[in-house]
Amino acid sequence: DELSLSEIRKQLIRLEETIIFALIERAQFKKNEKTYQPGAIPNIPSAFFDYFLLETEKLHARVGRYASPDENAFFPDRIPTPILPPKGTDSVLHPNSININPRILNYFKQRVIPSICPEGDDGQYGSSSTCDMAIVQAMSRRIHYGKFVAEAKFRSETERFTKLIEAKDAVGIMDALTFPKVEQSNCERVREKAATYGTDRWGGEVAWRVDPDAIVRIYTDCMSFTKDVQVEYLLRRLGHMRVHYFGGPFSVCSQAIEQHWPGDKAIERGGQASVEQVFLDVIEKRAMYGVVPIGNSQTGTDSATVQQMLRSPGGPSQATVCGEVVVPDTPALIGRGNASDIRVIVGTKEMMTRCNEAIKTEFGYLETRVVVSDQESLFSVSDTVAALMAPSAAVAPLQVLRASMCDRPVYTRCWVICRGPSTSAPTGNDRTVVVFGTKHEPGALVTVLDSMRAHKINMLELSSHPSQSSRLDFDFFVTVQGHVKDGLQQAFEEVAPQCAWLRVVGSYPANGDEMPRETC
Numbered sequence: 001d002e003l004s005l006s007e008i009r010k011q012l013i014r015l016e017e018t019i020i021f022a023l024i025e026r027a028q029f030k031k032n033e034k035t036y037q038p039g040a041i042p043n044i045p046s047a048f049f050d051y052f053l054l055e056t057e058k059l060h061a062r063v064g065r066y067a068s069p070d071e072n073a074f075f076p077d078r079i080p081t082p083i084l085p086p087k088g089t090d091s092v093l094h095p096n097s098i099n100i101n102p103r104i105l106n107y108f109k110q111r112v113i114p115s116i117c118p119e120g121d122d123g124q125y126g127s128s129s130t131c132d133m134a135i136v137q138a139m140s141r142r143i144h145y146g147k148f149v150a151e152a153k154f155r156s157e158t159e160r161f162t163k164l165i166e167a168k169d170a171v172g173i174m175d176a177l178t179f180p181k182v183e184q185s186n187c188e189r190v191r192e193k194a195a196t197y198g199t200d201r202w203g204g205e206v207a208w209r210v211d212p213d214a215i216v217r218i219y220t221d222c223m224s225f226t227k228d229v230q231v232e233y234l235l236r237r238l239g240h241m242r243v244h245y246f247g248g249p250f251s252v253c254s255q256a257i258e259q260h261w262p263g264d265k266a267i268e269r270g271g272q273a274s275v276e277q278v279f280l281d282v283i284e285k286r287a288m289y290g291v292v293p294i295g296n297s298q299t300g301t302d303s304a305t306v307q308q309m310l311r312s313p314g315g316p317s318q319a320t321v322c323g324e325v326v327v328p329d330t331p332a333l334i335g336r337g338n339a340s341d342i343r344v345i346v347g348t349k350e351m352m353t354r355c356n357e358a359i360k361t362e363f364g365y366l367e368t369r370v371v372v373s374d375q376e377s378l379f380s381v382s383d384t385v386a387a388l389m390a391p392s393a394a395v396a397p398l399q400v401l402r403a404s405m406c407d408r409p410v411y412t413r414c415w416v417i418c419r420g421p422s423t424s425a426p427t428g429n430d431r432t433v434v435v436f437g438t439k440h441e442p443g444a445l446v447t448v449l450d451s452m453r454a455h456k457i458n459m460l461e462l463s464s465h466p467s468q469s470s471r472l473d474f475d476f477f478v479t480v481q482g483h484v485k486d487g488l489q490q491a492f493e494e495v496a497p498q499c500a501w502l503r504v505v506g507s508y509p510a511n512g513d514e515m516p517r518e519t520c
Helices: 005-026 048-062 101-116 125-144 146-156 158-166 170-177 180-197 212-235 252-260 275-283 303-311 349-354 356-363 374-380 444-454 488-498
Strands: 199-202 205-208 241-246 267-272 289-296 319-328 332-335 344-348 367-371 385-389 399-402 411-419 430-437 459-466 474-481 501-509
Touching: 005 101, 005 125, 005 146, 005 180, 005 212, 048 125, 101 125, 101 212, 101 501, 125 146, 125 212, 146 158, 146 170, 146 212, 158 170, 158 212, 170 212, 180 199, 180 212, 241 252, 241 275, 252 267, 252 289, 252 319, 252 411, 267 275, 275 289, 275 303, 275 319, 275 411, 289 303, 289 319, 303 319, 303 430, 303 459, 303 474, 344 349, 344 374, 349 356, 349 367, 349 385, 367 374, 374 385, 430 488, 444 474, 444 488, 488 501
Parallel strands: 241 267, 241 289, 319 501, 344 367, 344 385
Antiparallel strands: 199 205, 289 411, 319 411, 332 385, 332 399, 430 474, 430 501, 459 474
16 A cells, blocks of 8 residues: 555655665765756766756656656656556556656755765766766655655545645645654654764774765755645645736746646646736635746836735735746747738737837838737737737747847746745755835935845845835835745844834745756
């Protein structure tokens, strides 16, 4: 029985020991940072380790490894179909496509390697990458095995978890999954094994190949990631998960959903006409998550999203940033026939503003017409009317007449928002969003910024916006490097007295955790 407590414990213990041994093996090699840098190894444009992992996964996929419900590929969209026939057994899990391997890979590079390997480069790229692969695959299996644990707990306490799921209470689910004494016992067992397996005794001398405490910290983080998977699984256990987003089916936020939850058939999407409505739907529990734009490489910060975040109530009902997606957003010219036949160009006000220069340069003689939505743009297309839209809108019989209507590639950053505090674990490459107001005194903003500098808070973004409480004041929106669970929460508690008010509105993995897409 895959869901029996004895079977689950046996699997988790086996994976625990696999991770410990793999970490000890990797510690014999230096960091070899070149293996994680794209183009650093001759003849391989991608990072060498990513290439090594991808090619190995292709082979494993051919023999059916990723057909097993307890296995998840790091490159699921780039592996072949199995050559072996399926086993034909039904999974005990509720259908899902949860895969947090991008976060695991990011965490491995940012946190694991620096904590167990000596500095430097020993040139042993193949050997160190073989060890790297053993670690990330074992970590992935252990973390995603949380789905089986979650299913077992749901079946044993169905009524309790059903109430939490129906209330969309991610924090309550996390609390129900957390047993500090059990986690402490696990850490003690891991420390004892790491000290035993990783000790060299030679000529009366005793030395550790890797610090047992470093292995305990890594395994503790694995348990945190496991609970993240369990929460995601249980939130979908009763059916589909609703995600509302700003815009229509071809909008950048719709594309962000596909990028953040690739191929997830459990998602029910709902496009909304305003950013405000997306926030309201999340706060009032009509949607589990929302996706909204926060910045564009051409037009800058999206003030509508920042204003909604400033208005969001504090406490358990506040809207929280829990994810980030960077989406290619270069507008294209979509039409039916040839570009030479076009007499009118339609698009939303935003699209017209972004493509103004290209329209003047290439189509200055044509009529332009502003429409309310992308859907209206799409319905307006004819043999003589073309629309400014995302390239994905070019579904037959429509086609892309001009692939880029900007002089350089454009990207839009989107936030994934949820209700209440985010429960996700740090990855080592995270961002935290903070909003605050300043006191009515000279140099108030400088005082706050000096306090942040004193606490070694690395600021990535700062912007001011009209205050929600006074017409003459301004509030501030800040993005910083790091995660609240890595000490930032305490730092901001000490900064807060310098502010009129301050609220942390979320920590999330930076978009650097996206899987690399280079080909070799």
